[in-house]
Amino acid sequence: MVNFSRRELANYAADQILAKNKEIVNQLASYLHETSRTKEANLLVRDINSALADRGFISAEVSSQHELDDTTRNELKTLLSKRYKTNDISINELIDLNLLGGVKIRTAHEEFDGSLRRKINRLKVTKA
């Protein structure tokens, strides 16, 4: 079997996702299993997000302690649209009780942590 690099796989997967090919996930999983590269799955997801971002499709992972309401969700989409200058925004919401409050946004290229946990941690490491 041909051994593709992770970047090649990510670019291929990004193109297939934008082409609405729903089988790509199964194909990638099979390929990683066949080539004994399942440990690269998380890195591949990150690379796919990066490839999608390069193609103007932003996939953001938003973590909060409570479920987001529509108003907040729209505000987040507006924020990401302005920042990446695209309307192709996908938000993947996660509940993280460890955040205490606020929100944490992670995209392929950057991460913004507006949680109370981060502020408390900053307080801990504040120097005299």
Added chain:
Amino acid sequence: MFPGIINFASTEAGEKSDLLGSLGINVQLLVLQTIAFLILLFILSKFVFPVLTSMLEKREKLIEDSVRVAQDAEKNAEKTQDEVAKLIKEARKEADAVISGAKSEASKIVDNADKKSRERAERIVADAEEEINKNITDAKNSLRQETLELVAEATGMVIGKTIDAKIDKQIIKSAISESEK
């Protein structure tokens, strides 16, 4: 010469023979002894005395030389004694100077050692003070850090129990506004 003398002696002896005889002196024997004495005296003065005189003179000269040498030696000894005394005096003077110098040097060494030990003691005290100050600063920082961590933990515990969805929404809104800046 001897017969004349003998005749004269005999004549004189004849005149005084009675007198000398009364004294128990044999005139002829006396004359002969006199003559023998004179002969002996002549021989001695001719052959022995000059040798003896020469020997005595040599001996006297030797003695005089010895005396002079002894005197010279005595003078030399006195001179040497003076020089020795002078040398001893100079040596004592030098020794005094050396002792004085040594005392001065020892005093300097003691002063120097005293100064060094004082400086060392001051340095030790300064280092100790610096170490103490550093420990105090470290302790303060450690205490401050522990306090901050306790406050943070307590804040986290309190916040975790008090924040509801409504307050969280406000916090998220604030975070979004912060990220736009």
